[in-house]
Amino acid sequence: MLHSVTLQVFSGDLSLYRDSESQQTSADFRIYIENHTRNPDDVSRKQVRIYQLYSRTTGKHVQILGKKINANGDDGGKYALLVVETETFGSHIRIKGKESDHYICMNEKGKIVGRPDGRKQECVFVEEFLENNYTALVSAKYKGWYLGFNRKGRPKKGSRTTQRQQEVHFMKRQPKGQVAPLEEFRFTTVTKRTRRARRLKPNPKRN
Template sequence: MSGLPSRFLYVCLNFLVLYFQLQEAHQSSADFRFYIENHTRDDVSRKQVRIYQLYSRTTGKHVQILGKKINANGDDGGKYALLVVETESFGSQVRIKGKESGYYICMNRNGKIVGKPNGSNPECVFVEEFLENNYTALMSAKYKGWYLGFNRKGRPKKGSRTTQTQQEVHFMKRDPKGKVDPQEEFRFTTVTKRTRRARRLRPNPKTN
């Protein structure tokens, strides 16, 4: 009979441990769902902002936003060639704004490239397409198959006259002039046991 109470206590303790584990798991799951719900509803946290230049393959210069007028004749490091690119964290849709002018690159229903002060219009959204030749093409999110492009004189081409294979729609992202890529600021060296041993055996010149 003495073994019955101890066995009963053992079973009760197991039930208590299991109960607390289930409560903790339920609370963690609820907190996680709450975080995801808030995160997906927060429009600010879902956006990434980058600053770079767009090098045009046809002109050898950079896209610049002067206001309503946009061309591909900007100099490297020019203030109108600095672009603020707003990217959705889910997907490859971007809005491109001139850092100096504050105007966005947009494409209207006629395929004309214009600058607008408000980038919330769907005509100001482009889809990044990464090409095999390491260039990037920007297709209108609203008008499928129409691309941002410039002719040899740097003037915008109508979207209806562009295709992905044309050099006029090929661009390369470049950091602003004078900016160092953060990855290039670090130098990584593989250290092995043999390297550490060689360092220990290296003679100290001060002792000679």
């Protein structure tokens, strides 16, 4: 009888230990996810790509001149080449100018600025893929505030943007004269007419 009671007590203690261990593991994993999502600076998880962001409103490309950022860059321009660091968790990215070495950031007033250090949350954006083949970039820190530019290429305040505005719509494009790595990333052209023309144009290499 004593052995039976002892066994039951031991089994109960073991069950409580397993439950406690399971809860601790779950909590640790949740903290791990939160920390790695909140602090996107882990080099081991970072994927880097270089491309351009075509602005729907200006017909030009986003360029980082240093502290100043606009959407008036030419195709293939050195300041329009962007180094995009993508995180494994979600679609969190940081955008740095290849030439200027400054990151696109959004401060507490919603102003778009260039900063040499992109580790802060203000320099992290979340990609939102739209049905019209465009991409919108919303601030990871200030919810509902988007990266956007007016028709003159000047940055818009994040507080004055919405996802439906054309000012916040961009297309990822390879620099002029370079071939897109389709196996890694899907890059889109500017118009449907351009895509049709490219499909109909004969390939001289086949002749």
